[in-house]
Amino acid sequence: MEIQHTNVSYTWGEPGGDETDETWSKPSQTILIDGCEMRIRKNLYNALIAFCQSGILGPIWIDALCINQNDIEERNAQVSQMANIYKNSEEVIVWLGHEREYTRTAVACFQRLPITRQELLSDEHVVSRDKAFASCSFTDLELIAMTRFFTDHAWFGRTWTLQEMWLAREMTFMCGTIYASVDVILTGSSIAHDSYSTRSATEDSQRTPAITWLMNFTYDLVAKLRKEVDGTSPSPLGFEVGYHRARHATDPRDKVYGLLAISDTTTVDNYMEPVVADYSKPVREVFSIAAAHCLLNTTSWRGLSYIGDHSRYRIPNLPSWVPDYTQAIPWRLLQRRSEDTFKTATHQQVCIEYDINSPYTIYSPYSYFDTITAVTTAYWEDIEGYSQMIEILNLALNPFPVNTSGGDNALSAMARTLTADQAGIYDYDSYDFVDQFGEMTYGMLWLGISNHPDMAYQLVKNPEASLSKALSFIGIRDREDLLSSLLRSYRQIYKTEEQRKLESKPTESPDQSLKVRTSLIQLD
Structure with missing residues (x-):
């Protein structure tokens, strides 16, 4: 009773x-x-x-x-x-x-x-x-x-x-x-x-x-x-633990155990036994189980999105793939759609294996990670300027190549990977995020080289050659796929000097309705 x-x-x-x-x-x-x-x-x-x-x-x-x-x-x-x-x-x-x-x-x-x-x-x-x-x-x-x-x-x-x-x-x-x-x-x-x-x-x-x-x-x-x-239905435990990292608990293990009753503690295909409270386990193991639970309930590496900066961790000796759940993450990241908060450079799904008897290691037949850490911020603000764009471009392309599949190109792969921070802000049905990313990338690079008179002159004469040189200047070499992606939307706008005389009146491209106003300038 x-x-x-x-x-x-x-x-x-x-x-x-x-x-x-x-x-x-x-x-x-x-x-x-x-x-x-x-x-x-x-x-x-x-x-x-x-x-x-x-x-x-x-x-x-x-x-x-x-x-x-x-x-x-x-x-x-x-x-x-x-x-x-x-x-x-x-x-x-x-x-x-x-x-x-x-x-x-x-x-x-x-x-x-x-x-x-x-x-x-x-x-x-x-x-x-x-x-x-x-x-x-x-x-x-x-x-x-x-x-x-x-x-x-x-x-x-x-x-x-x-x-x-x-x-x-x-x-x-x-x-x-x-x-x-x-x-x-x-x-x-x-x-x-x-x-x-x-x-x-x-x-x-x-x-x-x-x-x-x-x-x-x-x-x-x-x-x-x-x-x-x-x-x-309740959300998976791995999601709940990550989402509520800003909340406090006297015992760090309660960051996980304090959410068991309102979460789905099972995993896809019952790969792991349901998580239960066990205060005999150390904090390191409890956090590793929660992180594995998150990864096993996804088909991508998005569970690694919130790893954060290991130098700020309070819990010692955590594996590189396990977040310190005592560390809060920016609220803005929590507002992103969960399926977009982390994406690899390709559309391929990943397979993750985890053995509860070896709680500090994860395996994947497709990928191997030695150390995972936060390298740079991903906020886009006007005050940051083109230097951060160049930093992130280099981070993405050097030394690791971007391998794509199907009809994908390097620019769209970079857009998905580098703009994960922006996921959920826009309605993808009405906003072409990849094209907008391309315009921003092109604009940032142009802004960077415009401070160099010789490179600016070359951009007007031959955009393809000068952009290739500009990319090389910032450490990106032999990337014809990226160069082609950047120039694809602009070939009819930026004609070379031989194709279009610089005039002081508006001109119209024969196969585009976009009007381009140019000024009479002196080319030495």
Whole structure:
């Protein structure tokens, strides 16, 4: 017989995320359980006091009290039961900590917004949200309060609380003596999130971890509520672990185990046994299993997209193909379509083999990787100029050749590989990404050589020869396929001096409608 109970979702440490204060991070308060004293952490103690004062009575399930954290076997067993524990509870109370000076203002602003859950979950949510926001005329102080409600509370950025939110049938948020429903929190987070979602790549790189909490939480809450309506299947564990790297966990292994109950823990063709919690395994092995799970559920190497910079890793001795899941990745990368975040230079699928008895090695009949690491950034900003384009061109073409198949050419292969960072921004049905990449490549190279008078002169006289020389100048030699790809779209625009006299009036190519305006210049 199931006992009706309430679950508490809270952070073990300081509610604002300060992990340096030991009065919060270690048990410092004493309570009585069946006449026996037990030491608990301060945030849980504050929650219990608030529950008593508010008339919230048991049965209440609390992880720190119901699981012996020092018994590995019990931890393993209880983590595997987490889905049932939360799904069978009448309600989950989210304890955010004591009320702050802006809490009442923030919640009151959330409640003022004239928008429903159905509107926020609909395809027209942007229009509805903008209309609701415009009707409220919030002051700057109110907007700051609304944002701080999410960025100042560590609950919104923890791994375990994400799973607890997804599993809850009903939720009530509690901050001191202030209560808020899921719908109120959904409305507030959507508005606060919207003020950051359109920022540029430069601003994105300056975003604080707390803002990332807000961005992640909004997407996750919307996904949870939509799942309740349409019943979508859970995502693979490897994807979830990579997607939620910005979330925090006291035990690094919980970056994986804290997501088991809301993920698909199987692999394609059941190549691996379903992942289960086992706290006897070292962090290195747990992360390797998660990375292998990600690779085995794909037909490409896109699972390697988020490897990152090994010099910044916190977890020692990780294999080169395994990400450090304690390291966050830029939010902008998380917005890309998962199938496009990493592509090799060809369309061929890859085959990956993994043996759980040798957890630190992956095999592929087609490819061999000694070391994989991040070499350069992939943001495209006007301020970066042509030098970064030349750097990436050299990185792609030298010393490794680009081998293509079918009717592919070197330019399209490079476009797919080097612009993976841009995946998902454009609608591929209406935007010819490869051609646009070619135009950008040509323009960047022209900008680079235009600073050299001799090379600029040669470009006007004979584009093909001068571009070949320009490519050689930056270290790309004997690449006729690349040169042909670059020039293909421009042969009718840039005629040689012998084919077209430079004039001061517009001219029209006989087989193109594009008009080209030239100026009368002196060629010495």
